[in-house]
Amino acid sequence: MSAATATAPATRTRSYALRDSMTMLRRNLRHMQRYPSMTISIVTMPILMLLLFVYVFGGALGTGIGAGADRGDYVNYVVPGIILMSATSGAVATAVSVCTDMTEGIINRFRTMSISRGSVLTGHVLGSVIQVTAVLTLVMGVSLAIGFRPDASPVEWIAACGLLVFLAFGLAWLSAAMGMGAKTVEAASNAPLPLTFLPFLGSAVVTPDSMPAGLRWFAEYQPFTPINETLRGLLLGTPIGNDGWIALAWCTALSLAGYLWSRAVFNREVTR
Numbered sequence: 001m002s003a004a005t006a007t008a009p010a011t012r013t014r015s016y017a018l019r020d021s022m023t024m025l026r027r028n029l030r031h032m033q034r035y036p037s038m039t040i041s042i043v044t045m046p047i048l049m050l051l052l053f054v055y056v057f058g059g060a061l062g063t064g065i066g067a068g069a070d071r072g073d074y075v076n077y078v079v080p081g082i083i084l085m086s087a088t089s090g091a092v093a094t095a096v097s098v099c100t101d102m103t104e105g106i107i108n109r110f111r112t113m114s115i116s117r118g119s120v121l122t123g124h125v126l127g128s129v130i131q132v133t134a135v136l137t138l139v140m141g142v143s144l145a146i147g148f149r150p151d152a153s154p155v156e157w158i159a160a161c162g163l164l165v166f167l168a169f170g171l172a173w174l175s176a177a178m179g180m181g182a183k184t185v186e187a188a189s190n191a192p193l194p195l196t197f198l199p200f201l202g203s204a205v206v207t208p209d210s211m212p213a214g215l216r217w218f219a220e221y222q223p224f225t226p227i228n229e230t231l232r233g234l235l236l237g238t239p240i241g242n243d244g245w246i247a248l249a250w251c252t253a254l255s256l257a258g259y260l261w262s263r264a265v266f267n268r269e270v271t272r
Contacts (some may be wrong), residue, residue: 039135076150090131181265
């Protein structure tokens with residue numbers, strides 16, 4: 001058997017898997033269009049947080065980021081943190097969507113069909129990334145409207161967007177695993193919530209230097225702080241140092257852990 005003949009089945013398998021994944025992606029996008037309440041909620045929360053921290057707490061918190069800082073300086077400081085929160089906002093929607101599929105019997109129907117198993121999860125993950133990208137666009141528009149003034153070059157904008165998409169991709173796999181492990185939709189909606197609020201226990205709202213010793217240590221070494229500092233450095237020109245490599249390492253670890261976990265749980269569930 002020639003090498004070309006041997007590789008033909010593998011090529012067809014990859015082609016079918018890609019086709020099935022795109023089908024599942026279209027299915028999830030249609031669900032988002034027909035049931036927009038979840039999308040509206042994940043758009044509304046970051047925008048409300050942004051307005052709250054800028055217009056209610058901005059004057060007081062602005063003094064905590066440096067001597068002479070005012071509300072305008074605080075807008076530039078807090079917006080990258082809110083944008084990071086926006087990138088985590090799709091985790092709940094993904095977990096709920098996956099749990100709904102697992103508990104309402106559609107997986108049993110997919111099991112009888114000639115489709116790639118991995119396409120079901122891939123469709124959910126890609127749909128989540130697209131949803132988060134739309135949310136990020138809207139939050140950035142509101143941020144610019146209230147005074148956010150980044151000085152990033154086109155290359156830095158591309159790098160910042162790539163980092164956010166990479167993070168959203170990793171969190172989508174992680175939340176997909178949480179959704180499959182949850183017994184009810186309510187439990188699935190609660191499981192990823194710490195991922196959404198964890199950025200606030202970092203450098204998103206105030207500098208870690210202003211925190212008590214124990215909390216400061218946690219804020220400095222938790223995964224979202226280097227991601228936030230990298231994003232802030234790309235958009236505003238602040239020093240990044242080693243945070244860029246650490247941020248990429250965390251995003252890679254989240255993606256790999258979420259992928260392996262979700263595939264293991266999915267394979268276990270569909271073979272019962």
